[in-house]
Amino acid sequence: MALSILNEDENAIRDAILDLVRKTIAKRSQEFDEKAIFPRENIELLGQQGYLGMIVDPRWGGSGATYLAQTMVVEAIAAADPATAVIYEVHNSLHIEGIWRFGTEEQKKRYLPDLCRGQAIGAFAITEAESGSNAASMRTRAVKKSDGYHLSGRKMFITSAGEAERYIVFATVDPAFEEKGITAFIVPKTAKGLAFGPPEDKLGIRASRTSEMILDDVVVPMEDRLGAEGEGYPIALYLLDGGRIGIAAQSVGIMTTALERSLAYARERKQFGKAIGQFEGVQWRLADMATDLHAARLMTYEAARRREEGEGQRPLFAMAKLFASEKAVKHAIDAIQIFGGYGYMREYGVERLLRDAKVTEIYEGTSEIMRLVIASRLLKEYDLGNI
Ligand SMILES: Cc1cc2nc3c(=O)[nH]c(=O)nc-3n(C[C@H](O)[C@H](O)[C@H](O)COP(=O)(O)OP(=O)(O)OC[C@H]3O[C@@H](n4cnc5c(N)ncnc54)[C@H](O)[C@@H]3O)c2cc1C
Known part of the structure; x- marks a missing residue:
């Protein structure tokens, strides 16, 4: 379904990446998690299909896409495989973008093409x-x-x-x-x-x-x-700003799967002679999950759009990461609860949502640091993106 917040190109990219992820990355995700297999094949595939270095100028091997398009790709990958999503996110937002924005012409020429093709991974x-x-x-x-x-x-x-x-x-x-x-x-x-x-x-x-x-x-x-x-410190902060949007998108991907799995189970699992989705206690949980997911997605997409506008938006990126990551952890717990005892068993793959979600509150700045970033700006000026 087309999202009204996205332009036509972005909606087309969204459909294409969701389709690719379903047919490829999703298939081996559980096995890779169980055996801790590094998913290099996923990064190579994403490179072959033009999903690496998406915001980079085509002259250097990128596709000249919007920041929001790249953010949606993180979300789509994370819905199937949060581990590949973080490798992708670090490769793009923290490494490729660093060379593209701050590198010399010679460094771009030497390093960007193989990173954008997926023949080299960046950290x-x-x-x-x-x-x-x-x-x-x-x-x-x-x-x-x-x-x-x-x-x-x-x-x-x-x-x-x-x-x-x-x-x-x-x-x-x-x-x-x-x-x-x-x-x-x-x-x-x-x-x-x-x-x-x-x-x-x-x-x-x-x-x-x-x-x-x-x-x-x-x-x-x-x-x-x-x-x-x-000048390394401002470079790191600039890149981490983008990285935080990526982690927000990773969280939104995890929330999407938590909701989809929960809805499917609520329709199918019967107790007291009815599907558990008929009980208000379960319905309210599902309604809250859907509402949070919508809010987290909008905050993340808004942050990605603002990223393209330049300086001064840091607290909005922090808000998106803070909200989405904390909700991802909560929704993973909600999904386990909806699945009951089955949610606690590895076989059903819902416990993995919680294991994968937790780190989103830690890396690229913990939730406490996100609150510091937001509060310190708030105390200086209230006008945070016109809230
Ligand atoms: C799986 C994983 C992958 C990672 N990948 C990378 C990577 O690719 N590159 C990289 O450079 N790093 C990476 N990191 C590191 C990550 O960014 C740090 O772990 C994170 O920034 C927190 O730092 P720390 O672990 O030293 O915790 P600390 O800074 O020691 O924090 C410990 C606790 O104290 C709290 N705290 C600290 N200062 C304050 C404060 N001023 N006010 C309130 N609370 C505070 C923190 O929020 C946290 O709860 C990764 C971490 C993990 C777990």
Whole structure:
């Protein structure tokens, strides 16, 4: 069904990606989750079909689509496979967009085409063991020498680490400069001195790989610095703004599946001689789920549209992520409740919604950090996107 908030092209993209996901990604999603298989084939497929680097100019291998179109693709993928959705989201919003917006012509020419085709996967490394929500306190050092910058340190919880061919790594040229010392670099997987920890054993999104990155005197040539020295922090914040819209979309995808599965079960499961969907207690839960889903989707799409308008919209992105992620966790619990005992069993695949949803409240900024972002702007000016 066409959505009125989308233009004709976006509705066509939505129909096409939903169809592709149903016929391909959805089929092996449960197996990949159970066996923690990294879904590289999904990323390759999305590249072949033109869904990677969608907002990038076709000159560099993208499709010149709107930010909202790319956001809907995250949502559609997440409805079937939240693990592929986060790999996709990091690849596009945190890596490709970083090179496209902040890279030199030479970097775009060298790096964007294979990322947009799905022949290389991109990752983003800012978090460290002692530096999570407060990313500006990072310790990974970049020391400038005649042959380039020498990077040493450890990055924690990096999506696709060990699988991705390239990494945008943030390091400080001097911790005393705090955020003004942070600088971004493009580092290939094959760089000498770069090693990866084993895959983390996670609660959910188990098919995505999350690992530590160990940088031991990794030499990055001058031409692979991304942006100017000391400008890495605003670059990270800009990219994370987009990433948060992507995580909101991932949450909306999970909510969609929670509602669809719950509705189907409420129609089919009979107790006391009727389908459980005939009971008011179940109906109210379904009605609330549908209402929240609609609100979360509109907030996410609105945030994606605002992303195209430029600066000053950060609290709206935070609101979309905060609302959608917290509702995704709640709806996963609601779906389990509607399924009763069957919801608690792995076989029915509803418990996975909860395992996959939980992380949306944590990565790319926790719910607490989203509230800080919103409140700090509110206290400065009430006019948040004219609420
Ligand atoms: C599966 C997964 C994939 C990830 N992928 C990546 C990736 O690709 N790249 C990357 O760089 N990072 C990645 N991360 C890291 C992620 O972004 C961080 O885990 C997240 O930002 C939180 O940081 P932390 O874990 O250090 O928690 P902390 O910052 O230590 O927070 C712990 C708790 O304290 C709260 N807290 C902290 N500060 C405040 C405050 N000022 N006010 C109120 N509460 C506060 C937090 O909200 C949280 O509840 C990933 C994490 C996970 C789990």
